[in-house]
Amino acid sequence: MRIAFLNLCHTDPKIVARVANKLTENPNFDMYIHVDAKSDIAPFQELLKDNKQVFFLENRHKVYWGGYHAILATYALLEEALASPRQYDYVVTMQNLDYPIKSNQYIEAFFEKNQGTEYIRGCRIAQTKDWHYAEKYKIYNSRDKDFYLTQHSKPVKLLWDGINALKSISTIGFNGVHKENGKEIELYYGTAQWAVTRECAEYMVEFRKKHPKFDQRMKHIKFPDEEYFHTIVHNSAFKTKCVKYDEPVQRWLVNWRNIHYFEFPDEGVVTFTEKDYDKLMSLDELFCRKVRSGVSDKLLDQIDSVTK
Secondary structure (H helix, E strand, O other): OOEEEEEEEOOOHHHHHHHHHHHOOOOOEEEEEEEOOOOOOHHHHHHOOOOOOEEEOOOOOOOOOOOOHHHHHHHHHHHHHHOOOOOOOEEEEEOOOEEEOOOHHHHHHHHHHOOOOEEOOOEEOOOOOOHHHHHHHHOOOOOOOHHHHOOOOHHHHHHHHHHHHHHHHHOOOOOOEEEEOOEEEEOEEOOOOOEEEHHHHHHHHHHHHHOHHHHHHHOOOOOHHHOHHHHHHHOOHHHHHEOOOOOOOOOOHHHHOOOEEOOOOOOOOOOOOHHHHHHHHOOOOOEEEOOOOOOOHHHHHHHHHHOO
Protein backbone atom coordinates (compact mmCIF):
# COMPACT_ATOMS: atom_id res chain seq x y z
CA MET A 1 0.00 0.00 0.00
CA ARG A 2 1.74 3.14 -1.21
CA ILE A 3 0.56 6.44 0.19
CA ALA A 4 1.44 10.03 -0.72
CA PHE A 5 0.95 12.56 2.05
CA LEU A 6 0.32 16.04 0.66
CA ASN A 7 1.28 18.74 3.16
CA LEU A 8 0.36 22.42 2.77
CA CYS A 9 2.75 24.36 5.02
CA HIS A 10 3.60 27.91 5.96
CA THR A 11 5.05 27.74 9.49
CA ASP A 12 6.80 25.61 12.14
CA PRO A 13 9.44 23.75 10.08
CA LYS A 14 10.30 21.58 13.10
CA ILE A 15 6.80 20.08 13.23
CA VAL A 16 6.76 19.58 9.47
CA ALA A 17 10.11 17.79 9.59
CA ARG A 18 9.06 15.67 12.56
CA VAL A 19 5.89 14.54 10.80
CA ALA A 20 7.69 13.85 7.54
CA ASN A 21 10.49 11.87 9.17
CA LYS A 22 8.04 9.85 11.25
CA LEU A 23 5.78 8.88 8.34
CA THR A 24 8.59 8.14 5.90
CA GLU A 25 10.07 5.55 8.22
CA ASN A 26 7.69 3.37 6.22
CA PRO A 27 9.30 2.85 2.78
CA ASN A 28 5.83 2.92 1.18
CA PHE A 29 5.05 6.39 2.51
CA ASP A 30 6.25 9.58 0.83
CA MET A 31 5.53 13.20 1.60
CA TYR A 32 5.02 16.07 -0.85
CA ILE A 33 5.34 19.52 0.67
CA HIS A 34 4.03 22.84 -0.61
CA VAL A 35 5.51 25.72 1.36
CA ASP A 36 3.48 28.91 1.05
CA ALA A 37 5.28 31.27 -1.35
CA LYS A 38 5.00 33.98 1.31
CA SER A 39 7.18 31.87 3.62
CA ASP A 40 10.90 31.09 3.51
CA ILE A 41 11.30 27.53 2.23
CA ALA A 42 14.96 27.22 3.32
CA PRO A 43 14.34 26.15 6.97
CA PHE A 44 11.99 23.37 5.80
CA GLN A 45 14.45 22.13 3.19
CA GLU A 46 17.40 22.26 5.57
CA LEU A 47 15.69 20.04 8.14
CA LEU A 48 14.65 17.49 5.52
CA LYS A 49 17.59 17.63 3.10
CA ASP A 50 18.64 14.04 3.81
CA ASN A 51 15.19 12.50 3.50
CA LYS A 52 14.83 10.94 0.04
CA GLN A 53 11.12 10.32 0.50
CA VAL A 54 10.27 13.98 0.88
CA PHE A 55 9.63 16.14 -2.18
CA PHE A 56 9.31 19.92 -2.10
CA LEU A 57 7.24 21.57 -4.81
CA GLU A 58 9.00 24.17 -6.91
CA ASN A 59 5.67 25.50 -8.19
CA ARG A 60 4.59 27.44 -5.09
CA HIS A 61 1.56 29.66 -4.56
CA LYS A 62 0.80 32.44 -2.11
CA VAL A 63 -1.88 30.85 0.06
CA TYR A 64 -4.24 33.11 1.98
CA TRP A 65 -6.60 32.04 4.74
CA GLY A 66 -10.03 31.48 3.24
CA GLY A 67 -8.80 32.03 -0.33
CA TYR A 68 -8.79 30.13 -3.61
CA HIS A 69 -5.01 29.77 -3.81
CA ALA A 70 -5.26 26.85 -1.38
CA ILE A 71 -6.95 25.01 -4.25
CA LEU A 72 -4.06 25.80 -6.58
CA ALA A 73 -1.57 24.54 -4.00
CA THR A 74 -3.54 21.33 -3.47
CA TYR A 75 -3.73 20.69 -7.19
CA ALA A 76 0.02 21.28 -7.50
CA LEU A 77 0.56 18.60 -4.85
CA LEU A 78 -1.90 16.19 -6.47
CA GLU A 79 -0.34 16.54 -9.90
CA GLU A 80 3.18 16.10 -8.54
CA ALA A 81 2.26 12.93 -6.65
CA LEU A 82 0.27 11.45 -9.53
CA ALA A 83 3.19 12.03 -11.93
CA SER A 84 5.49 9.95 -9.74
CA PRO A 85 6.43 6.45 -10.96
CA ARG A 86 5.69 5.27 -7.41
CA GLN A 87 2.00 4.73 -8.34
CA TYR A 88 0.39 5.63 -5.02
CA ASP A 89 -2.78 3.86 -3.94
CA TYR A 90 -3.98 6.74 -1.75
CA VAL A 91 -3.28 10.43 -1.32
CA VAL A 92 -3.82 12.04 2.08
CA THR A 93 -4.05 15.82 2.50
CA MET A 94 -2.47 17.44 5.54
CA GLN A 95 -2.19 21.00 6.79
CA ASN A 96 1.09 21.93 8.42
CA LEU A 97 0.30 21.24 12.08
CA ASP A 98 -1.19 17.73 11.73
CA TYR A 99 0.40 14.75 13.47
CA PRO A 100 -0.17 10.97 13.29
CA ILE A 101 -1.62 9.41 16.44
CA LYS A 102 -1.37 5.88 15.06
CA SER A 103 1.70 3.91 14.02
CA ASN A 104 2.77 3.66 10.37
CA GLN A 105 1.90 -0.03 10.50
CA TYR A 106 -1.61 0.79 11.72
CA ILE A 107 -2.08 3.50 9.07
CA GLU A 108 -0.97 1.22 6.25
CA ALA A 109 -3.17 -1.63 7.51
CA PHE A 110 -6.13 0.76 7.81
CA PHE A 111 -5.98 1.71 4.14
CA GLU A 112 -5.33 -1.87 3.05
CA LYS A 113 -8.39 -3.07 4.96
CA ASN A 114 -10.56 -0.27 3.55
CA GLN A 115 -9.06 -0.11 0.07
CA GLY A 116 -11.42 1.63 -2.35
CA THR A 117 -13.11 3.76 0.30
CA GLU A 118 -12.96 7.52 -0.18
CA TYR A 119 -12.53 9.53 3.01
CA ILE A 120 -14.06 12.83 1.96
CA ARG A 121 -17.39 13.35 3.69
CA GLY A 122 -19.63 16.19 2.63
CA CYS A 123 -23.13 17.60 2.98
CA ARG A 124 -25.18 19.23 0.25
CA ILE A 125 -25.41 23.01 0.76
CA ALA A 126 -26.85 23.89 -2.66
CA GLN A 127 -30.25 25.62 -2.42
CA THR A 128 -29.98 25.71 1.35
CA LYS A 129 -32.18 28.05 3.38
CA ASP A 130 -29.52 28.23 6.11
CA TRP A 131 -27.60 31.50 5.66
CA HIS A 132 -24.64 29.96 7.54
CA TYR A 133 -24.03 27.94 4.39
CA ALA A 134 -25.72 30.06 1.72
CA GLU A 135 -23.46 33.07 2.36
CA LYS A 136 -20.46 30.93 1.45
CA TYR A 137 -21.45 31.12 -2.20
CA LYS A 138 -23.83 34.11 -2.35
CA ILE A 139 -21.40 36.69 -0.93
CA TYR A 140 -18.46 37.60 -3.17
CA ASN A 141 -15.20 36.46 -1.56
CA SER A 142 -11.76 37.78 -2.52
CA ARG A 143 -9.15 36.90 0.09
CA ASP A 144 -6.25 36.09 -2.24
CA LYS A 145 -4.52 39.42 -1.62
CA ASP A 146 -1.77 40.75 0.64
CA PHE A 147 -4.35 43.34 1.72
CA TYR A 148 -5.55 40.92 4.41
CA LEU A 149 -2.07 40.58 5.90
CA THR A 150 -1.70 44.30 6.56
CA GLN A 151 -3.16 46.50 9.27
CA HIS A 152 -5.46 49.08 7.66
CA SER A 153 -7.40 52.01 9.05
CA LYS A 154 -11.11 51.59 9.64
CA PRO A 155 -12.08 53.76 6.64
CA VAL A 156 -9.91 51.66 4.32
CA LYS A 157 -11.44 48.44 5.64
CA LEU A 158 -14.94 49.85 5.23
CA LEU A 159 -14.14 50.88 1.66
CA TRP A 160 -12.84 47.40 0.87
CA ASP A 161 -15.89 45.74 2.43
CA GLY A 162 -18.07 48.07 0.38
CA ILE A 163 -16.32 47.08 -2.85
CA ASN A 164 -16.83 43.39 -2.08
CA ALA A 165 -20.46 44.04 -1.19
CA LEU A 166 -20.98 45.65 -4.61
CA LYS A 167 -19.29 42.71 -6.29
CA SER A 168 -21.78 40.43 -4.54
CA ILE A 169 -24.32 41.65 -7.07
CA SER A 170 -22.71 39.09 -9.38
CA THR A 171 -23.03 36.20 -6.89
CA ILE A 172 -26.07 36.87 -4.68
CA GLY A 173 -28.42 35.19 -7.17
CA PHE A 174 -26.42 31.95 -7.27
CA ASN A 175 -28.31 29.11 -5.57
CA GLY A 176 -25.41 26.70 -5.21
CA VAL A 177 -26.21 24.68 -8.34
CA HIS A 178 -23.55 25.23 -11.01
CA LYS A 179 -24.44 24.31 -14.59
CA GLU A 180 -21.75 23.31 -17.06
CA ASN A 181 -21.41 20.84 -19.93
CA GLY A 182 -25.13 20.06 -19.69
CA LYS A 183 -24.82 18.93 -16.08
CA GLU A 184 -25.97 20.37 -12.77
CA ILE A 185 -23.26 20.38 -10.10
CA GLU A 186 -24.57 20.86 -6.56
CA LEU A 187 -22.23 22.39 -3.98
CA TYR A 188 -21.12 20.29 -1.01
CA TYR A 189 -19.26 21.20 2.17
CA GLY A 190 -16.70 19.38 4.35
CA THR A 191 -13.26 19.58 5.94
CA ALA A 192 -10.03 20.37 4.08
CA GLN A 193 -8.31 17.21 5.35
CA TRP A 194 -9.27 14.12 3.39
CA ALA A 195 -7.90 10.93 1.83
CA VAL A 196 -8.86 9.52 -1.56
CA THR A 197 -7.83 6.69 -3.86
CA ARG A 198 -5.55 7.26 -6.81
CA GLU A 199 -8.52 6.89 -9.16
CA CYS A 200 -10.48 9.57 -7.33
CA ALA A 201 -7.46 11.90 -7.24
CA GLU A 202 -7.02 11.48 -11.00
CA TYR A 203 -10.71 12.27 -11.47
CA MET A 204 -10.29 15.48 -9.46
CA VAL A 205 -7.46 16.61 -11.72
CA GLU A 206 -9.37 15.83 -14.92
CA PHE A 207 -12.55 17.46 -13.61
CA ARG A 208 -10.82 20.81 -13.22
CA LYS A 209 -9.53 20.66 -16.80
CA LYS A 210 -12.99 19.91 -18.16
CA HIS A 211 -14.92 22.42 -16.02
CA PRO A 212 -13.18 25.81 -16.31
CA LYS A 213 -16.39 27.70 -15.45
CA PHE A 214 -16.74 25.76 -12.20
CA ASP A 215 -13.14 26.55 -11.36
CA GLN A 216 -13.76 30.22 -12.09
CA ARG A 217 -16.85 30.31 -9.88
CA MET A 218 -15.01 28.68 -6.97
CA LYS A 219 -12.47 31.52 -6.94
CA HIS A 220 -15.02 33.62 -5.09
CA ILE A 221 -16.49 31.02 -2.74
CA LYS A 222 -15.80 31.51 0.97
CA PHE A 223 -13.24 28.95 2.19
CA PRO A 224 -13.19 27.02 -1.11
CA ASP A 225 -10.99 24.24 0.28
CA GLU A 226 -14.08 23.25 2.29
CA GLU A 227 -16.26 22.98 -0.83
CA TYR A 228 -14.21 22.47 -4.00
CA PHE A 229 -13.11 18.84 -3.80
CA HIS A 230 -16.16 17.69 -1.84
CA THR A 231 -18.41 19.05 -4.60
CA ILE A 232 -16.43 17.18 -7.26
CA VAL A 233 -16.57 13.85 -5.44
CA HIS A 234 -20.19 14.02 -4.29
CA ASN A 235 -21.37 14.82 -7.82
CA SER A 236 -19.58 11.78 -9.23
CA ALA A 237 -19.69 7.99 -9.18
CA PHE A 238 -17.17 8.13 -6.34
CA LYS A 239 -19.91 9.45 -4.06
CA THR A 240 -21.19 6.01 -3.12
CA LYS A 241 -17.64 4.88 -2.33
CA CYS A 242 -17.27 7.56 0.35
CA VAL A 243 -17.12 6.39 3.95
CA LYS A 244 -20.45 8.23 4.35
CA TYR A 245 -22.68 9.99 1.83
CA ASP A 246 -26.09 11.64 1.54
CA GLU A 247 -25.66 12.85 5.11
CA PRO A 248 -28.03 15.48 6.51
CA VAL A 249 -26.69 19.02 6.84
CA GLN A 250 -24.99 19.85 10.12
CA ARG A 251 -23.21 23.06 11.08
CA TRP A 252 -19.55 23.24 12.11
CA LEU A 253 -16.52 21.50 10.66
CA VAL A 254 -16.13 19.10 13.59
CA ASN A 255 -19.19 17.24 12.28
CA TRP A 256 -17.38 16.44 9.02
CA ARG A 257 -14.10 14.93 10.25
CA ASN A 258 -12.65 12.19 8.07
CA ILE A 259 -9.41 10.70 9.44
CA HIS A 260 -8.20 13.82 11.29
CA TYR A 261 -9.38 14.68 14.78
CA PHE A 262 -9.62 18.34 15.74
CA GLU A 263 -11.58 20.53 18.11
CA PHE A 264 -12.90 23.91 17.02
CA PRO A 265 -14.53 25.98 19.76
CA ASP A 266 -15.32 29.64 19.19
CA GLU A 267 -11.76 30.84 19.75
CA GLY A 268 -10.25 28.68 16.98
CA VAL A 269 -8.79 25.21 16.45
CA VAL A 270 -7.39 23.79 19.71
CA THR A 271 -3.64 23.18 20.01
CA PHE A 272 -3.17 19.85 21.79
CA THR A 273 -0.74 19.34 24.68
CA GLU A 274 0.26 16.47 26.98
CA LYS A 275 -3.02 16.82 28.91
CA ASP A 276 -4.81 15.56 25.79
CA TYR A 277 -2.75 12.38 25.46
CA ASP A 278 -5.26 9.86 26.87
CA LYS A 279 -8.10 11.34 24.82
CA LEU A 280 -6.13 11.28 21.57
CA MET A 281 -4.93 7.72 22.10
CA SER A 282 -8.53 6.53 22.53
CA LEU A 283 -9.66 7.88 19.14
CA ASP A 284 -10.31 6.01 15.89
CA GLU A 285 -8.85 8.84 13.78
CA LEU A 286 -5.37 8.47 12.31
CA PHE A 287 -4.21 12.07 12.82
CA CYS A 288 -4.79 15.00 15.13
CA ARG A 289 -4.55 18.70 14.47
CA LYS A 290 -3.15 20.89 15.61
CA VAL A 291 0.18 20.66 17.43
CA ARG A 292 3.00 23.19 17.75
CA SER A 293 6.71 23.18 18.54
CA GLY A 294 7.40 24.34 22.07
CA VAL A 295 3.79 23.71 23.08
CA SER A 296 3.08 20.10 22.11
CA ASP A 297 6.58 18.60 22.45
CA LYS A 298 5.83 16.42 25.48
CA LEU A 299 2.63 15.18 23.84
CA LEU A 300 4.48 14.23 20.66
CA ASP A 301 7.15 12.40 22.65
CA GLN A 302 4.41 10.42 24.39
CA ILE A 303 2.69 9.61 21.10
CA ASP A 304 5.94 8.57 19.45
CA SER A 305 6.80 6.25 22.34
CA VAL A 306 3.73 4.09 21.60
CA THR A 307 3.40 4.48 17.81
CA LYS A 308 6.81 3.29 16.64
